[in-house]
Amino acid sequence: xxxxxxxxELLEVLAGxxxxxxxxxxxxxxxxxQLGLPNNKTEEYKYTPITRVLQKELQLSNLFVTDGxxxxxxxxxxxxxDTYRVVLLNGYFVTxxxxxxxNVTVKPMLxxxxxxxxxxxxYADFKTDAFxxxxxxxxxxxxxxxxxEGIKLDKPLIIYYLHDSTKGQVKSVSRNMxxxxxxxxxxxxxxxxxxxxxxxxxxxxxxxxxxxNAQVNHLVIQHDGLTHIQYLFNQFWQHTKSCLNSxxxxxxxxxxxxxxxxxxxxxxxxxxxxxxxxxxxxxxADNHTVVDHRKPNSNSNELYKxxxxxxxxxxxxxxxxxxxxxxxxxxFQSNRNILLSDKxxxxxxxxxxxxxDDVKCSHGCTTGQLDEEAIxxxxxxxxxxxxxxxxxxxxxxxEVLETxxxxxxxxxxxxxVSERLHKNF
Amino acid sequence: MSKDNQxxxxxxxxxxxxxxxxxxxxxxxxxxxxxxxxxFISAKKNEPDWLLQWRLKAxxxxxxxAEPKWPNVTYPAINYQDIxxxxxxxxxxxxxxxEDVDPELLKTFEKLGISLTEQKRLTGVAVDAxxxxxxxxxxxxxxxxxxxxxxxxxxxxxxEHPELVKKYLGSVVPMNDNYFAALNSAVFSDGxxxxxxxxxxxxxxxxxxxxxxxxxxxxxxxxxxVADEGSYVSYLxxxxxxxxxxxxxxxxxxEIYAMKDAHVKYSTVQNWxxxxxxxxxxxxxxVTKRALCAGENSKVSWTQVETGSAxxxxxxxxxxxxxxxxxxxxxxxxxxNYQQADTGTKMIHIGRNTxxxxxxxGISAGHSQNSYRxxxxxxxxxxxxxxxxxxDSLLMGxxxxxxxxxxxxxxxxxxxxEHEATTSKIGEDQIFYCLQRGIDEESAVALIVNxxxxxxxxxxxxxxxxxxxxxxxxxxxxxxG
Numbered sequence: 001x002x003x004x005x006x007x008x009e010l011l012e013v014l015a016g017x018x019x020x021x022x023x024x025x026x027x028x029x030x031x032x033x034q035l036g037l038p039n040n041k042t043e044e045y046k047y048t049p050i051t052r053v054l055q056k057e058l059q060l061s062n063l064f065v066t067d068g069x070x071x072x073x074x075x076x077x078x079x080x081x082d083t084y085r086v087v088l089l090n091g092y093f094v095t096x097x098x099x100x101x102x103n104v105t106v107k108p109m110l111x112x113x114x115x116x117x118x119x120x121x122x123y124a125d126f127k128t129d130a131f132x133x134x135x136x137x138x139x140x141x142x143x144x145x146x147x148x149e150g151i152k153l154d155k156p157l158i159i160y161y162l163h164d165s166t167k168g169q170v171k172s173v174s175r176n177m178x179x180x181x182x183x184x185x186x187x188x189x190x191x192x193x194x195x196x197x198x199x200x201x202x203x204x205x206x207x208x209x210x211x212x213n214a215q216v217n218h219l220v221i222q223h224d225g226l227t228h229i230q231y232l233f234n235q236f237w238q239h240t241k242s243c244l245n246s247x248x249x250x251x252x253x254x255x256x257x258x259x260x261x262x263x264x265x266x267x268x269x270x271x272x273x274x275x276x277x278x279x280x281x282x283x284x285a286d287n288h289t290v291v292d293h294r295k296p297n298s299n300s301n302e303l304y305k306x307x308x309x310x311x312x313x314x315x316x317x318x319x320x321x322x323x324x325x326x327x328x329x330x331x332f333q334s335n336r337n338i339l340l341s342d343k344x345x346x347x348x349x350x351x352x353x354x355x356x357d358d359v360k361c362s363h364g365c366t367t368g369q370l371d372e373e374a375i376x377x378x379x380x381x382x383x384x385x386x387x388x389x390x391x392x393x394x395x396x397x398x399e400v401l402e403t404x405x406x407x408x409x410x411x412x413x414x415x416x417v418s419e420r421l422h423k424n425f
Numbered sequence: 426m427s428k429d430n431q432x433x434x435x436x437x438x439x440x441x442x443x444x445x446x447x448x449x450x451x452x453x454x455x456x457x458x459x460x461x462x463x464x465f466i467s468a469k470k471n472e473p474d475w476l477l478q479w480r481l482k483a484x485x486x487x488x489x490x491a492e493p494k495w496p497n498v499t500y501p502a503i504n505y506q507d508i509x510x511x512x513x514x515x516x517x518x519x520x521x522x523x524e525d526v527d528p529e530l531l532k533t534f535e536k537l538g539i540s541l542t543e544q545k546r547l548t549g550v551a552v553d554a555x556x557x558x559x560x561x562x563x564x565x566x567x568x569x570x571x572x573x574x575x576x577x578x579x580x581x582x583x584x585e586h587p588e589l590v591k592k593y594l595g596s597v598v599p600m601n602d603n604y605f606a607a608l609n610s611a612v613f614s615d616g617x618x619x620x621x622x623x624x625x626x627x628x629x630x631x632x633x634x635x636x637x638x639x640x641x642x643x644x645x646x647x648x649x650x651v652a653d654e655g656s657y658v659s660y661l662x663x664x665x666x667x668x669x670x671x672x673x674x675x676x677x678x679x680e681i682y683a684m685k686d687a688h689v690k691y692s693t694v695q696n697w698x699x700x701x702x703x704x705x706x707x708x709x710x711x712v713t714k715r716a717l718c719a720g721e722n723s724k725v726s727w728t729q730v731e732t733g734s735a736x737x738x739x740x741x742x743x744x745x746x747x748x749x750x751x752x753x754x755x756x757x758x759x760x761x762n763y764q765q766a767d768t769g770t771k772m773i774h775i776g777r778n779t780x781x782x783x784x785x786x787g788i789s790a791g792h793s794q795n796s797y798r799x800x801x802x803x804x805x806x807x808x809x810x811x812x813x814x815x816x817d818s819l820l821m822g823x824x825x826x827x828x829x830x831x832x833x834x835x836x837x838x839x840x841x842x843e844h845e846a847t848t849s850k851i852g853e854d855q856i857f858y859c860l861q862r863g864i865d866e867e868s869a870v871a872l873i874v875n876x877x878x879x880x881x882x883x884x885x886x887x888x889x890x891x892x893x894x895x896x897x898x899x900x901x902x903x904x905x906g
Contacts, residue, residue: 043495047834324823339838342805350844352829357820357850364845367835 007037010055014171016138022113024121028136035130044129047315047347048286053229053255057169057199064168064198065090070097076160076193078221080408083189084157090164091140091172091202101153105146109175112144120177123207124235129259131231135205139175142206145188149181149211156187156217156406161204165227166196176206180214180242187217187406190232192224192253199254205233210242212266217405218244220258223251223416226281233259240266240295247404248304250277250285251416261290264298264326275304276400278420279312279344286315291333293326302333305400307393307421308344316348318363324355333363338370338396390423397421453642454511460484463611466511470580470614473587483600483610490604496767497796497828498736500672500709508674510612512642565629575620576631579647582618589620593651597680597717597744605676606713609645613678616646621656621687630886632661635677643674650680652687654720659690661889672700672735677712685720685747690728692885694893697733704763704792707735714741718750718776726753727770728884730893735764740798742771745779745807752781755881759897760793760825769799769816769830774807774840783814786878789825796828803840810840818848819877871897 015029037054038045045051070089086106087097093108100106113120126132143159163170180186188208194200210216220232230253236244248258262271277285291300306314320331337346350363370392378388397417404410417423454465463484467477492503569576575586582590600610617633635646652658662679675697683689691714700707710733716725727741743752754770772781781801789795795818803810818827829846851873859869874897875882882890882897 327823337835339835339840342838344838345834345836347835348833350829350831350846352818352846352848353826354818354820354828354848355826357823357825359820359848359850361848362846363829364843365831365833366844367833367840367842369838369841 007039007051010051010058011037013058014134014138025137028121028126028133029138031127032130032133032137035128035133037130044288044317047313048257048284050131050229050231050255050257054201057229058171058201059169064165064170067167069164070094071162071164071195073097075195076162078158078191078412080156080158080412083155084153086143086157086159087162088141088143088159088174089162090170091174093141093143101155101157103151104148104153105144107144109139109142109144109177112177116144116177120175120207123209123237123263124205124233124261129233131203131257132205132233132259135173135175135203135233139173139205142175142177144177146179147181147184147186150183151181152185153187156189156409158189158191161190161192161202163192163194163200163202163228164196165194165198165200169198170194170200170202172200172202174202174204176204178206178208180208180210180216182212182214184211185215187219189219189221189409191221192228192230194225194228197227200228202228203231205235207235207237209237209239210244211239213241214239215243216245217247219247219249219404219409221249221251221413222253222256223249224253226252226254226283228253229255231257234261236262236271238262238264238266238269238271241268242266243270245272245403245405246274247400248275248287249413249416250275250279250287251420253283253285256283256285258285258287259290260287261292262300263292263294264300265294267295267297269295269298271298271300272403273300273302273304274400274403276397276417277304277306277314278397278417279306279314280309280420282311282313284313284315288317290319290321291331292321292323293329293331294323295325296327296329298326299330300332303400304335305396306337306346307340307396308337308346309340311341311343313344314346314348316346316365317351318349319351319353320361320363322354322356322359322361327356327358329356329359329361331359331361335363335365336396337365337367338393339367340369386422390421393421394418394423453509456509457506458508458510458612462510466612466614469511470583472580472583475591476583479595479600480611483607484612486601487604487607487611490601490607492604496738497794497798497830498738498765498767500736500765503674503709505608509642510645511614569627572625572628573622574625574627575618577618579613579616579618579649582649586618586620589651590618590649593649593680593682595680597682597715598678598713603713605711606678609647609676609678609713613645613647616677617648619648619650619658619660621652621658623653624655625653626656627658630659630661632663634663643676645675646677648677648679649682650689650691651682652684652689652723654684655686657688659886660692661886662691662693663696663892672707672709674709675712679712679714679741681716681725683716683718683720683723683725683750686722687720688724689716690726691716691741692889693727693729693731694885694889694896695729695731695733695737696896699733699764700735700762702762702791704735707764708733710734710737710739712739714739715744716742716752717744718747718752718779720747721749721776723747723750724752726755726884728755728881729757730881730885730896731756731758731766731768732896734766737764737766737768740769740771742773743781744773744775745781746775748776749778750776751779754781754783754785755884756785757788757878757881757893757897758785758795759788760790760795762791762793764791764793766794767796767798769797771800772802772812774801774803774810774812777806777808778810779807780811782812783816784880785814785816786881787816787818787827788821788874788877789818789827790821792824794826794828796830797846798830800832800834801842801844802832802834803837803842805836807837808839810837810842812840812842814844816846817877818846819874820848820850
């Protein structure tokens with residue numbers, strides 16, 4: 001039961017035993033070893049001591065893979081009517097629990113990988129981020145989804161990542177590839193659920209490609225137990241005239257790092273990135289977003305909001321790149337935070353890097369507290385303090401909630417948020 | 426478009442106005458840096474032992490440090506052994522008065538429009554002029570002394586007010602603060618020292634004028650301003666350098682110590698030689714500037730207009746330690762041709778009810794890269810801290826870049842921190858509006874740019890504002906995005 005003491009030891013534990021590896025995996029492993037685990041001098045992890053947390057939590061001799069039994073459905077199904085679903089247990093595809101649309105190609109990543117030569121790792125850069133390299137080197141399984149041209153998925157597809165850590169610690173590395181063909185439409189949701197009291201270390205990386213005119217709504221719901229240490233990397237790649245709506249809701253977890261990257265590699269693309277993080281206890285949530293404008297005439301819009309209580313720690317880093325060719329770009333970004341306790345902290349870094357002149361770009365960020373005047377207004381109308389507070393906070397959060405188009409999904413997330421804010425009106 | 430190109434052409438072909446050199450007999454140290462050089466500098470200046478020890482300690486710290494790589498600038502590696510660390514105009518004896526100063530020197534400063542001879546009393550500015558590494562003359566000294574204000578060169582301060590220098594040197598920027606500050610602490614040759622006593626409002630603007638003249642030298646000056654309780658001072662700094670093909674290093678340190686109720690206003694018009702239009706030559710301006718608002722209700726405001734330097738790398742900062750203290754930062758940074766600027770500020774809120782305001786305006790043209798990098802840090806006990814930051818970038822032409830790296834770290838829930846940034850070019854509708862009213866394109870751009878930078882230029886003292894506006898027009902008129 002030794003905790004991995006040094007960085008090298010920890011790195012080797014994460015890398016695991018390598019055997020008959022593809023070239024890409026070997027290359028990624030080399031990069032992973034070369035980069036090493038991030039420390040407080042690593043700019044991208046400056047406020048996110050992920051290595052320290054792993055060192056504290058991860059134990060060498062107590063790793064559990066899976067015995068194949070899936071926890072009872074009612075424990076993890078989310079109450080959204082009529083959906084397709086894919087289930088991954090401790091990082092492995094579970095076919096018999098999955099319920100899949102028929103007009104698309106869905107396969108466990110492990111089976112699809114052979115035919116995907118040159119595609120895996122093509123979009124998500126693993127050369128600069130140790131955890132992306134780790135994922136590329138050792139992923140166990142995941143989902144391969146290909147939506148053919150012109151197909152519109154009639155129901156949302158939910159990917160459930162289940163982690164059973166009742167018998168030991170879980171180290172789960174999953175990798176997805178989602179391809180939305182020209183003119184297709186889909187709503188994809190990612191949700192995590194852990195069982196058991198042992199720590200779960202998960203690393204999920206998805207490469208999501210939107211071909212011409214494709215439209216993708218992508219939602220991430222992070223509402224898992226306090227034993228879950230999570231790294232999530234979603235790389236979106238947009239071709240001409242495609243439209244992306246990305247949502248990231250972070251409500252519960254121990255330690256969360258989200259990389260959301262969008263590359264607008266076509267003209268007339270549209271990207272909307274929304275995020276809401278309601279943090280309490282000692283949760284740390286770190287959202288790193290990159291919007292990379294590579295071609296002219298595209299629009300992007302980003303809104304991340306956070307409410308932090310207790311000793312919660314929030315980190316936001318939003319990068320907007322406008323490449324020399326990307327003239328006539330409109331790119332907007334906003335990050336707003338409310339600190340409710342004197343122990344909560346927020347580190348935010350909105351960042352613009354612009355090489356084209358005919359653009360309109362702006363970013364803004366604010367950090368403040370509850371608007372006392374708004375509370376006073378409500379109090380003076382006979383509403384008690386708790387309700388008034390909840391109303392003001394809910395109003396703050398609803399700007400993001402309103403952007404979910406699917407009603408039953410919105411109701412589900414709305415309920416989670418209301419519960420957290422003790423809203424009962 | 427052809428007209429645009431023509432105008433851009435005109436802009437890029439403009440010559441640097443202060444590019445001449447003066448023929449003054451110089452005395453300099455051999456190239457290179459080691460402990461002997463430091464001893465040489467110290468001995469040249471007849472420094473007390475404590476200062477030599479301080480320098481040596483800084484040098485030893487420096488040798489253990491690595492040059493920072495994080496700024497968003499690229500330049501060939503600097504060979505620190507290939508620089509002359511000490512160069513001074515040769516003087517036969519100490520000048521007793523201005524009449525004894527080398528006339529060539531006076532001519533140099535006259536060319537720059539600086540009234541060393543106190544002829545232009547009307548300007549009412551007291552000047553400390555620093556040529557290469559050494560302060561050559563300080564004006565209006567007696568008049569200031571009547572009020573108890575000490576304004577003199579750094580070496581003079583070391584001789585005459587050692588207790589003040591010893592107390593405050595390194596109190597705001599410690600010798601091991603960063604690579605260039607450590608280098609400066611080891612080899613600084615001169616600079617200005619200013620002390621404003623309790624309750625005194627300095628009746629005139631104090632000014633330092635820096636000029637690099639000799640080739641292959643680095644300039645390492647140190648400015649220390651101490652404002653005692655309830656005092657006020659407005660301080661100006663200007664800089665120019667001759668046109669040379671090789672890059673020259675300027676690594677200065679400015680420390681401001683503001684006590685209770687003190688108010689210090691520090692303005693810079695930086696016009697170092699920026700290199701030619703192919704990006705050859707120019708000054709590397711790696712400067713550490715920091716103010717400590719130590720007492721309650723103290724206030725420090727930085728205003729800077731940055732037009733020169735091949736590379737600018739500086740972050741005038743405020744450490745807001747006293748309760749109710751406030752810090753301000755106003756900046757216009759213009760880059761053209763192959764200039765690179767990575768500049769911004771740090772506001773560290775430590776005391777209660779501290780306030781800070783940041784207004785940064787970047788203008789990039791040609792092939793230049795202009796970055797704003799700033800930090801607003803609200804510490805745990807900084808109740809009711811308030812910050813407002815605005816950083817705007819204006820792009821002219823499609824070969825340049827504008828970047829923003831703001832860090833906002835809040836650890837107190839009563840803080841209100843706002844940050845906003847925009848990037849755009851000069852609107853065609855704005856130009857059209859001016860054209861419609863009979864203002865030609867060139868004047869329209871000048872008008873718009875001046876309007877864009879007005880918020881900052883308004884903060885400058887009058888004499889400087891005129892110079893700054895002229896500079897802006899010089900570097901930018903006629904360039905249409």
